[in-house]
Structure formats: C-alpha cells, structure tokens
Amino acid sequence: MDKTEILIVGSGPAGLKGALAAAGQGARVTLVERDPFLGGQLVKQTHMFFGSKEHYASERGFKIAEKLGKAVKEDPNINIYENTTVLGYYEDGVLSLEKEGKFSTIKPEALIMATGAQENTLMFPNCDLPSIYGAGAVQTLMNVHGILPGKKVAMLGAGNIGVIVSYQLLQAGVEVLAIIEALPNIGAYHVHASKVRRMGVPIWTSHTVLSAHGRETLEKITVAEIDADFKPLAGTEKELEVDVLCIAVGLTPLTEILFQAGCRMAYIPELGGHVPLCDETLETSVKNIFVAGDVSGIEEASAAMVEGTLAGLKAAYNLGYGRDSYGELVKAARLELDALRRGPAGEKIRSGLERLNLAGKEAS
Amino acid sequence: MLSKSGVPEKKQIEEVMPSKERLASGPVVIVECFQEIPCDPCYTSCKQGCFLPFEDINDLPRMDFEKCNGCGICIGACPGLAIFIVDETYSENQALLSIPWEFKPVPAEGDIVEGLNRKGETVGQVRVKKVRPSAKKSTTHVLTLEVPKDLAHEVRSIKVKQ
Ligand SMILES: Cc1cc2nc3c(=O)[nH]c(=O)nc-3n(C[C@H](O)[C@H](O)[C@H](O)COP(=O)(O)OP(=O)(O)OC[C@H]3O[C@@H](n4cnc5c(N)ncnc54)[C@H](O)[C@@H]3O)c2cc1C
Numbered sequence: 001m002d003k004t005e006i007l008i009v010g011s012g013p014a015g016l017k018g019a020l021a022a023a024g025q026g027a028r029v030t031l032v033e034r035d036p037f038l039g040g041q042l043v044k045q046t047h048m049f050f051g052s053k054e055h056y057a058s059e060r061g062f063k064i065a066e067k068l069g070k071a072v073k074e075d076p077n078i079n080i081y082e083n084t085t086v087l088g089y090y091e092d093g094v095l096s097l098e099k100e101g102k103f104s105t106i107k108p109e110a111l112i113m114a115t116g117a118q119e120n121t122l123m124f125p126n127c128d129l130p131s132i133y134g135a136g137a138v139q140t141l142m143n144v145h146g147i148l149p150g151k152k153v154a155m156l157g158a159g160n161i162g163v164i165v166s167y168q169l170l171q172a173g174v175e176v177l178a179i180i181e182a183l184p185n186i187g188a189y190h191v192h193a194s195k196v197r198r199m200g201v202p203i204w205t206s207h208t209v210l211s212a213h214g215r216e217t218l219e220k221i222t223v224a225e226i227d228a229d230f231k232p233l234a235g236t237e238k239e240l241e242v243d244v245l246c247i248a249v250g251l252t253p254l255t256e257i258l259f260q261a262g263c264r265m266a267y268i269p270e271l272g273g274h275v276p277l278c279d280e281t282l283e284t285s286v287k288n289i290f291v292a293g294d295v296s297g298i299e300e301a302s303a304a305m306v307e308g309t310l311a312g313l314k315a316a317y318n319l320g321y322g323r324d325s326y327g328e329l330v331k332a333a334r335l336e337l338d339a340l341r342r343g344p345a346g347e348k349i350r351s352g353l354e355r356l357n358l359a360g361k362e363a364s
Numbered sequence: 365m366l367s368k369s370g371v372p373e374k375k376q377i378e379e380v381m382p383s384k385e386r387l388a389s390g391p392v393v394i395v396e397c398f399q400e401i402p403c404d405p406c407y408t409s410c411k412q413g414c415f416l417p418f419e420d421i422n423d424l425p426r427m428d429f430e431k432c433n434g435c436g437i438c439i440g441a442c443p444g445l446a447i448f449i450v451d452e453t454y455s456e457n458q459a460l461l462s463i464p465w466e467f468k469p470v471p472a473e474g475d476i477v478e479g480l481n482r483k484g485e486t487v488g489q490v491r492v493k494k495v496r497p498s499a500k501k502s503t504t505h506v507l508t509l510e511v512p513k514d515l516a517h518e519v520r521s522i523k524v525k526q
C-alpha cells in the first residue's frame with residue numbers, strides 16, 4: 001500500500017490549484033486523474049474564459065490547463081498518477097485505485113475530492129437513439145479527438161454549456177438549427193447568446209423536445225412550445241430534420257466517494273444535487289476530507305480554482321505546513337471567491353450555499 | 365428581448381451608444397454588454413482608461429469615450445465578443461466597423477462578404493478592409509469592414525461564402 005500526505009482526486013482547475021497550493025506550503029501531494037491528461041473540463045474549452053486576470057480571463061480553457069498542468073509537473077512536491085481512477089474509500093481511510101486493469105491502494109493523511117460533475121440526461125420517446133449526445137460528449141469528440149458529430153445539430157438547453165458548445169459546433173463548420181430551452185429565459189450569459197444569435201442560430205425559449213425519430217440513428221425531432229407548467233401547447237409542434245441532438249440540461253456533482261467516506265450530504269437543487277456539508281475552507285464533516293470545484297456545487301472554473309486553493313491550504317495546514325502564511329492566504333482567497341459570487345449571476349449559487357449552510361446548522 | 369432571444373433591444377443599444385458628436389469626431393468603441401457577469405478583461409486591457417475602473421468584477425462596463433483612440437485592443441480581450449469599433453468619419457457614405465471574428469475561413473483583405481445584423485440576417489454587402497490577429501498568437505481576429513453608413517450600427521457579424 002502507498003502512503004501520501006495529501007491525495008487529490010481529479011485534475012480539473014480545482015484539483016490542479018489545490019495541488020499547487022498544498023505543495024506550495026511544503027506538503028507532499030499525490031494527484032490522481034482518470035484521464036490520460038491533466039485539466040478536466042478545461043481541456044475541451046476552446047473559447048475565451050470570463051473572470052478576471054487572476055482567473056486567466058480572456059485565455060482559452062485548454063491554454064489554462066496547459067499552464068497549470070506544467071506548473072504541477074514541475075513541482076517536486078507533486079506526484080502525478082494519470083490514467084488512474086479512484087474506485088472507492090474504505091473505513092480505515094484507504095482508497096483503492098485502478099490503472100489499466102491493475103489495482104492498488106493508497107492511504108493519505110488528507111484527501112481532496114475534486115472529481116467535478118457528470119452531465120444530466122433527459123427522458124423522451126426514443127431518447128436512446130444513436131446520435132443523441134450529452135453536449136459534453138460532443139465537445140470531447142470535437143475538441144479532444146477532432147471528430148465531427150454530424151452535419152445538422154439541435155441543441156437542447158440554453159445555459160452556458162449549451163450555448164458555448166453551439167458556438168464551437170459552428171466554428172467546426174456544423175450547422176446548428178436551433179437552441180431549444182424549456183425555461184422562459186436564456187440561462188447562458190447574454191453575451192454568449194448574442195454571439196451565436198448573430199451567426200444566425202435561433203434560440204427558442206419556452207420550448208422542449210417532445211420526441212425523437214429515426215430508424216437506425218436520429219433523423220428528426222419534434223419540438224413544441226410549452227406553457228408555464230411545462231405542458232406542450234397543442235398546435236405548436238414542429239419537426240426539425242437533424243442528425244445530432246445535443247443535450248445540455250445541467251450537471252450533477254460526482255459524489256459517490258464522499259458518500260462512501262461518510263461525509264454528511266444535503267440535497268441542494270441550486271448546487272446540482274447532493275453535495276457535502278463543508279466549512280469555509282471546504283473541509284467536509286469528516287476531518288481531513290475536503291472538496292473543491294464542481295463536486296461541491298456546480299459553478300465555474302474560476303470559483304473551482306479558488307476553492308482548490310482554499311482546500312489545498314487548509315489540508316496542508318492540518319498537517320502542520322504553512323502555519324505562518326495560512327491566515328493571510330485564506331483571507332485573500334475567501335475575498336476572491338466572494339467577489340466572484342457577488343453579482344446577479346451568482347444569485348443561484350448564493351442561495352444554494354445559504355441552504356447548504358442551514359442544512360449544516362440543522363445537522364450540528 | 366435579450367434574455368429570451370439573445371438579441372438586444374433598440375433601447376439597450378441606444379443606451380451604450382457614444383454621443384452623435386463623439387461618433388462624428390473619429391473612431392470610437394461600442395460595448396454591447398448588458399448583463400452583470402463576473403468579468404472585467406475589457407477594463408484591464410484598455411491602456412487609455414476608456415473603461416472606468418470596476419469597483420466590483422460584476423460591474424457593467426462604463427465608458428469615457430473621449431479617451432478612446434479606436435486601437436481595438438479591447439475587442440480581442442472580451443470573451444463575450446461584445447465590443448465593436450465604429451469610425452463614421454471614414455468617407456462620405458461609408459463607415460468603418462471593426463468586429464471580432466473566430467471562424468474559418470478568415471476572409472482576405474478586399475473580399476466582399478455578407479454583413480449580418482444582430483439576428484444573423486443578411487442586411488447588405490460589405491468589403492473587408494483589414495484583417496489582423498487581435499494579439500500575438502491569438503485566434504480571435506479583428507476584421508475592419510467598410511459598411512454603408514446607415515448599416516454601421518446594424519452589422520455585427522459577417523458570412524463568408526465558402
Ligand atoms: C462548455 C463549457 C464551458 C465552460 N465555460 C466556462 C467559462 O467560460 N468560465 C468558467 O469559469 N468556467 C467554465 N466552465 C465550467 C468549468 O469548466 C467547470 O466549472 C470546471 O472545470 C470545474 O472544475 P473541477 O476541477 O471541479 O472539475 P472538472 O474540470 O470536471 O475536473 C474533474 C476531474 O476529475 C476527474 N475524475 C473524476 N472522478 C475521478 C475518479 N474517480 N478518479 C480519478 N479522476 C476522476 C475527471 O476525469 C476530471 O478530469 C465551462 C464548462 C463547460 C462544460
């Protein structure tokens with residue numbers, strides 16, 4: 001069995017920043033990533049990021065992954081296991097790993113879970129036809145493997161992911177017939193919506209997909225307008241001939257291992273589902289188990305980075321590292337996180353965190 | 365409505381427009397950013413101080429148009445692709461319009477392309493006067509287009525015939 005001071009699971013923006021923060025304080029870190037490369041969601045993001053300079057605004061996601069990945073690889077305190085999946089957590093604090101069919105175990109003194117999230121799906125007749133994808137899958141196909149998903153696409157979901165992936169499909173030369181959104185308003189940042197709109201892609205709010213059709217693979221979909229109770233309005237049905245339907249209806253945190261580890265969880269819809277109760281430095285109800293990034297509530301890469309930093313600092317502190325600089329560094333990171341969440345765009349996350357706080361108070 | 369269709373309303377656009385006098389005096393930036401989001405690279409990219417300091421990263425950009433020289437640096441820094449530059453002094457009938465462009469093909473200087481409005485509808489033919497990458501190694505280009513004066517505030521994108 002291996003030993004390590006701090007084990008970080010997941011190398012998205014949260015895991016990478018967490019590793020750098022903890023290692024920067026002098027702790028020895030092991031970073032485990034199931035993909036053969038570092039970066040998580042960032043690797044697929046070819047668009048410029050929002051945020052401010054500290055969060056690499058105006059840079060493209062994959063460039064941020066390259067920068068952070070390089071820093072992590074050059075850090076002598078960080079040991080990286082790529083292609084390695086964390087499978088489970090045992091009562092004695094041992095985790096099991098799998099790499100290319102080989103199993104091993106590791107026991108860390110502190111654990112940071114930065115596993116991100118998985119895409120939600122949607123049920124409708126024939127939703128299992130080939131060529132109906134999650135938007136993230138389409139993004140991976142295009143931007144990681146260089147494969148076009150099809151020629152004519154409909155996008156379901158006008159949140160940031162649906163709108164950004166639509167833009168990336170257009171960039172790849174694929175026709176996007178429409179972006180379909182059940183809610184009455186576009187969830188994506190309006191500047192994103194405007195940039196696909198001016199390329200001629202219509203956005204239909206208060207609409208949904210009723211059914212998909214096709215013999216072997218997807219050939220067309222039926223779309224209709226819906227009322228405030230999400231009931232289809234008779235007579236508004238229309239058919240769209242598409243060979244791909246992309247579904248971008250939200251993400252759910254990947255929390256299985258946190259459940260196994262006995263972390264207290266709460267169901268908070270605004271944060272994407274079940275998330276762990278945690279304190280200001282992302283420490284869960286189980287001492288020395290931390291979370292960071294989308295696994296603690298679906299948000300953004302900018303927030304994921306700051307959360308990673310906070311968790312990394314605290315995990316190192318718990319093990320006796322960085323006692324002098326800890327207070328200052330945590331304070332600065334907390335301020336950054338609050339600033340990111342302060343505006344109207346942060347309202348959902350703020351109300352989710354408030355509910356999580358309440359759940360925490362009730363539990364204790 | 366912007367929040368339902370992605371198309372800003374006339375009133376919103378008027379509110380961010382520089383004054384007639386400012387437009388008539390040379391190239392000037394137009395920032396079509398209407399929603400408070402945690403984002404500020406427009407402000408940090410402009411060295412002339414046209415963007416008033418952001419107190420909060422969620423602030424909407426607020427402008428001092430007098431300071432703008434039309435350099436275009438902010439166009440490529442804005443992840444929302446929401447910044448444009450108009451020069452109404454270009455000629456009697458034509459204005460220059462600079463837009464961000466992240467698609468292939470990148471048109472060549474001298475090409476005639478279709479000018480699209482904010483809904484993606486073709487509203488006229490425009491000539492590409494200048495093509496430049498927005499920054500070193502950047503994949504966002506800034507295209508400067510010759511557009512009929514009455515379309516300078518209509519055209520916001522183009523379509524390149526393949
Ligand atoms: C289309 C799109 C556009 C976006 N645009 C922006 C933007 O402009 N600005 C912004 O700030 N954010 C943006 N985001 C959001 C941002 O990408 C995510 O919020 C961010 O990546 C979350 O970071 P994370 O580190 O929590 O998780 P992820 O990036 O998802 O990383 C999690 C990592 O954990 C690994 N992992 C999971 N389980 C295991 C396991 N059991 N064992 C080993 N490894 C595991 C995964 O393989 C993955 O690499 C966008 C997201 C998408 C999908």
Ligand code: SF4
Pocket residue numbers: 392393409410411412413414415431432433434435436437438439449
């Ligand atoms: S065009 Fe140049 S001077 Fe004008 S706002 Fe943009 S960066 Fe500043």
Ligand code: SF4
Pocket residue numbers: 191395397403404405406407425441442443444445446447
């Ligand atoms: S950079 Fe662009 S999207 Fe961001 S605040 Fe400035 S104008 Fe708006």
